[in-house]
Amino acid sequence: MNRFKLLYINQVDCLVSTLIHKTMKTILFSLMLLNMLFLTACGGSSETTADIEPPPIIEGTNLSQFAFLKENNSDLDNDIYLDINENAVTGRVTTNIKVDSLIATFNHDGAEITVNDTVQNNNSTANDFTDIVTYTIKTNNGSQESYQIDLTKFTGLPIIYLSTDNKAAIDSKDDYVEGDVVIDGGRYAENLPSTWMKIRGRGNSTWGHPKKPFQMKFDDKTEFLGMPADKKWLFLAEYSDKTLLRNTIAFEMGHISQLDWTPQSAFAEVYINDEYNGTYNITQKVEESNNRVALGDTGYLLEIDQFDRLDADDVYFNTGNFLINIKEPDLDLGSAEYHYVKDLLNEFETVLHSNQFTDPVAGYAKYIDIDSFIDWYLISEITKNVDSKFFSSIYLNVMPGEKIKMGPLWDFDLSFGNVDYADSQYAVGFWVKEHPWYARLFQDPAFVTKINERFDYFRNNQNYILDKIEQQAEALKWAQQENDNKWQTIGMYVWPNPVVFGSYDEEVAHLKDWYTRRMNWLETAFYNLK
Secondary structure, three states: OOOOHHHHHHHHHHHHHOOOOOOOOOOOOOHHHHHHHHHHHOOHHHHHHHHOOOOOOOOOOOOOEEEEEEOOOOOOOOEEEOEEEOOOEEEEEEOOOOOOOOEEEEOOOOOOEEEEEOOOOOOOOOOOOOOEEEEEEEEOOEEEEEEEEEEOOOOOOOEEEEEEEEOOOOOOOOOOEEEEEEEEEEOOOOOOOEEEEEEEEOOOOOOOOOOEEEEEEEEEEEEEOOEEEEEEEEEEEOOOOOOOHHHHHHHHHHHHHOOOOOOOEEEEEEEOEEEEEEEEEEEEOOOOOOOOOOOOOOOEEEEOHHHOOOOOOOOOOOEOOEEEEEOOOOOOOHHHHHHHHHHHHHHHHHHHHHOOOOOOOOHHOOOEEEEEEEHHHHHHOOOOOHHHHHHHEEEEOOOOOOOOEEOOOOOOOOOOOOOOOOOOOOOOOOOHOHHHHHHHHHOHHHHHHHHHHHHHHHHHHHHHHEEEHHHHHOOOOHHHHHHHHHHHOOOOOOOOOOOOOOEEEEEHHHHHHHHHHHHHHHHHHHHHHH
16 A cells, blocks of 8 residues: 555544544544545545545434523523433423413534424524424434424413402402403413403311312303313312312212212412412312203202301201202292202101111112212212211202202312321221211112122222322422412321321322222221121
């Protein structure tokens, strides 16, 4: 080999070593520069290398950085660098700001980067990051790679803005204050433009907590957070339930049950007069409606209630066991409709406690829809819900000429062991079985057999419910932090919690563990009743 060829090879080796970069997928060559170096070294002509083919210019499709910098986005409090995990790019804006026109900063090794075939300029092109945005890196030789930019705004939940006229406080359960509501639905709900509403407080023991629950009412039926249109919507504060999940998980059980209707619900962040007020569980109200408890023109919605919880205009009657509040329709005391439902419930109780109560024709089966009584009972007993025994929030519905049905489900924040009295914090022991109606029903072997058969269904869906707990907790991972920053309940005793944990994850783990132990105990306990 002559010295000119050796010189050429040495020059190539030197150039290649200077161009190698640890983050590049290929080595870039410049044929023109090599040719010039060769000619300088040997004084020869370009004809010497005429038979050498230039190597292709290869670019990459790697995204090495993606960020939103404060210098380019005036609403940001600080720079935000997103995590890149293969093709998923994730991050969070921790403050509640608009994300519909953010300017991104990025590094890549391709020829260009595009969004919907529009070339993106580093540090200058703005995009709407409300939804996931796909960035595609392209090379000159036609290859490309796409990256999903997933930016969480605040907590990821829809945001509700409540504004009252003259910023009036919502401090009464009796008197509404008027105002407007706006929904920033984010990814998971439709936006709602400013709409007139009125709002008041609600609840019994829950009204005594610092974080208040509310009832909001529209003039016209309005879809809300993806739930069917109606006028009244409830804002559950879930102050005593640090997981925020107990009502929602009980509703999940209702949705897979044979009950006619169970409320839908959705979590949202709530601002009142521009001040953050925490994470709320927005639910449908238990009331007569085509989209709720469908009673038609003649049906009844009833509640087992307590005298000191009645409103002045409530119409009610007593049976041998309970005070029954007629929630709907509005009736006159002593009217024919009043006497119909009063006599029906009293006749049922009389037969239930009679010697012929097990008779399939003349006994209790003549009066009640057994499937609804069983499913309502099992969900209440599985969750060991305090209010389901005899306190209140026990709903029934009746259509004239038809049987009495239990439901809908309601008021489960003091369930799943979340109370420090009546042994309800323990996963063992019957609770709702001692309800006067159910205590008698359990004396019928045929009813016990049906309970066991139906419990198997809920047992088989145990993992489904556990998965729902995990999914909902994951969806609230940022919300629970913001809610606790506002109300500071994690690690603190809140009436009537039986145990206090130092983190949200521990609260959720306790809920799952309690539910699992409860199902194990009930399986044996029901079997032993046969």
